[in-house]
Amino acid sequence: MKSFPMLFVCLFAAIGIACGQPAKEPPTVFRVLYIDRPFTEEESKAIAEGKMSSSVDLHFSSGIPGVKGKEAEVEFAILRNQISQVQTYQGSGPIVFMLTTPASPVVASIPISESGKDLMLILKPRQSGLLENAAAIVIASGGKEFPPGNLCIVNVTGFRLAFQTPESNIIISPDEKRVFVPNKLRMDAVPLKIFADVRPTPRPIFEGAVRLSDKDRIMFIAFSPPGSTDVFKTDFFMLQPTISPPSP
Secondary structure, eight states: OOOOOBOOOOOOOOOOOOTTSOOOOOOEEEEEEEOOOOOOHHHHHHHHTTSSOSEEEEEEEEEEEOGGGOEEEEEEEEETTSBOOOEEEOOSSOEEEEESSSSOOEEEEEOOOSSOSEEEEEEEOSBTTBOTTOEEEEEEOSSTTSOTTOEEEEEESSSOEEEEETTEEEEEOTTEEEEEOOOOOGGGEEEEEEEEOOSSSOEEEEEEEEEOOTTOOEEEEEEOOTTOOOGGGOEEEEEOOOOOOOOO
16 A cells, blocks of 8 residues: 655634734735656756756745835745745735746736635646646635535546545546545544546555544645556645634
C-alpha cells in the first residue's frame, strides 16, 4: 500500500477592524499548492549546482493602492508539490496570477469565493513545467462551503477516481472536488478506499483511514503528474486546515 505525506496546514483569516471605525471587509488569505511531476535526476543535479531554479516566481495585484494609485504587486515563489506561504489579497475581483517574466503570461485567474475568505488554490500545468493557463481548483477553507466535521476529497489526476467509504461510493472526475460529512467508526476514524476508475477493471491505489472529529476538517488530495496515465504514480496529500474565526 502506498504511503502519503501528512501535511498540516493552518489557514488563518485576518480580520482588521479599526478602532472607532466601521468594520472593514476582511482580506482574502490563501496558499497555493503547485502539482507537477517530480524533478528528474538530471534536473535535481542542476538545481544542486545552481544551474536551475527549484521554484517558480509568481506575482499578483494586492488590491492595495500603491504609487500613483496603481495597485501594489506581490511576488512570491512556489515549489513543486509543496504548499506556499500564506498570501493576502485585499481586492474584490479575481486574483490574477502571472509569471514573473518579461512577457508576464497569465497562469490562472481565481474568483473570490463568497463562501469564505480562506482559500486553498491548487494549480496543475497542462504540460509539465509550463504553468501558463494552468488548471486551477479553488477550495474555500472558511464559511459554509467547508464546515467543521466535513471531508473534502479532491481529484488532481488525469482519470476518474472512485472513493469508497462505509456508506457511499463517490465518483470524482479529474480537477473536481467533493465535500461531504462521512460516517465515522471508533476514535473518529473514517475508513477510505480509492480506486482508479479505469477500464476494463478499476485498480485499487489506496486503502487506509483518516481521523476526523466534529471540530476539524480534512482535505484529502489525490494527484498525479500532468499527462500521466499510470494510476500507480498517484500520490496523496492530507491537509488539516484550522477553523477560521467567524466574520463580524
